[in-house]
Amino acid sequence: MNHPSHPRPRIGSDQTAADIRAAGRLVSARYPEATGAVLGGSAARGQSTASSDLDITVLLPDHGRRRREVLRHDDRLAEVFLNSRSDLRAAFAESRTTRRATALFLFADSIVLHDADGHVEALRQEAEALLAAGPDPLTxxxxxxxxxxxxxxxxxxxxxxxxxxxxxxxxxxxxxxxxxxxxxxxxxxxxxxxxxxxxxxxxxxxxxxxxxxxxxxxxxxxxxxxxxxxxxxxxxxxxxxxxxxxxxxxx
Known part of the structure; x- marks a missing residue:
């Protein structure tokens, strides 16, 4: 089972570069405890505009509190998903049974903003493998x-x-x-x-x-x-x- 490939974002494009800078500033200012972060959604696909919101997944220390926040920073609206590694792996596993892979796609098709310990890249590879395997078959x-x-x-x-x-x-x-x-x-x-x-x-x-x-x-x-x-x-x-x-x- 193959996960359909998605074109990687044009990192050099002006809008993508602006999105990466804005997301990086937001993560640094609002979540100094983060051990990693990725930018997903339309920005990662190279399809965003100046008015698009930013879809950011923040990796928290293992004791961090899982939550979702919608906020505005530097005049950019952002939807931020905060998870520990165990939270993300639980969300990945849930995707197999619900057959809705929102967390998997957000993480796999993303741009790395911050990865202090290499955990983000490991999780990205896990997400890519799960996407390629597809959801669980129907009973x-x-x-x-x-x-x-x-x-x-x-x-x-x-x-x-x-x-x-x-x-x-x-x-x-x-x-x-x-x-x-x-x-x-x-x-x-x-x-x-x-x-x-x-x-x-x-x-x-x-x-x-x-x-x-x-x-x-x-x-x-x-x-x-x-x-x-x-x-x-x-x-x-x-x-x-x-x-x-x-x-x-x-x-």
Whole structure:
């Protein structure tokens, strides 16, 4: 299982250099006890602007208190995740079971700001290895539960039409897309996402069916037609064992 490569940031670009300086000043001023720190998010991908916030993970001594802080420093908004090594390893392990790898991506796809003891680089390598391995496979019980839920949702979706309540239809369609993405990415043993990362992770997991799901959701939003999305969801269900109605037992 390969973790899709991400282009390394253009360290020499003016904006990336400014982001690194701003993040470094913030860490030095606010967290003098830090043993390491990395800059992630759009800055690490070379996609930030002067108004982008800074995503910083700070490595604390082993007795440090895990927390998340949102603050402004030198007129730059920053989201700071503070963790000890054991905290980070616990978050990494949790990513395997939740199949959401926010902590892994933030740490693996990052720029090192500070690494006093070499722990940051070791953790980065661990995160990269876990990303490449992919999330844990679905158990049979997890797969069947997800199939049953998605079958129920797609039945609700198929029952809607342009003559029904458009708010209800959109609400059901949103849930259908999320659950179909969860089942498809889990089946492919690829990482799931939320918000803007849902379509990105979905297309990375399965470019064909993932794009069909997204196009079907868009068609419903534009034309109140559930058929394309329903058809795409049935492809996901058939790939994972088929719709599950009669005979399902939730153990």
């Amino acid at each position: 049979r019980a997890e797969r069947d539960a997800q199939r049953a839920l998605l079958t129920d949702l797609v039945d609700d979706l198929a029952a809607t039409s342009s003559h029904g309540d458009p708010h209800e239809q959109l609400a059901v369609a949103d849930r259908v897309l999320r659950e179909a993405a969860h089942l498809l990415t889990a089946h492919r043993r690829r990482w799931n996402g939320a918000g803007k990362w849902l379509p990105r992770r979905l297309k990375a997991a399965d470019p064909d069916i993932g794009q069909n799901l997204l196009d079907g959701h868009l068609a419903l939003a534009r034309h109140a037609d559930p058929t394309p999305l329903t058809t795409s969801v049935m492809r996901v269900l058939n790939l994972t064992g088929g719709p599950l109605r009669e005979g399902y037992v939730d153990r």
